[in-house]
Amino acid sequence: MQPGRDHHHPTKPRVTDHAVTRFVQRILDVTLAVEFDTERERAEAHCRAAGVTADDVRFRIWTPGIAAASRMGVERVSNGEFTVAFAPQTGAVMTVMPPRFAVDVPRRMKVRTDKENRRESQKWHRRAKRKPTAAHLAATNREELDDA
Secondary structure (H helix, E strand, O other): OOOOOOOOOOOOOOOOOHHHHHHHHHOOOOOOOOOOHHHHHHHHHHHHHHHOOHHHHHHHOHHHHHHHHHHHOOOOOOOOOOOEEEEOOOEEEEEEOOOOOOOOOOOEEEEEEEEHHHHHHHHHHHHHHHHOOHHHHHHHHHHHHHHH
């Protein structure tokens, strides 16, 4: 086992050089304003500037959840830390984006008063009475057929 690699990853990570570059830029917040000939050179230079190797970044991106999403054929998936987009043909991670919602932002839960809870309960009760369910309709139809 090589240092820095997680032995829990059963497969070699399918992460493009572009995704490695974007991870370093968008998640690790390290950006270089230099032109490069190839995407691999760009990824390696960004990784050196961040103090990590490209393989370490690939394994950090290719988590078990990301690998499972790739196998299922989804277009994008977020793990809370970052969002990835997959190549449709190969399932490789094409790019990495910041998460859609900030992880550190606390969400406020609405605490309802007793009156609000009662009103909400009455609303759902009225809706349930108003809309017959499929099982209720089937039972009603059976009763009508039995009566005929």
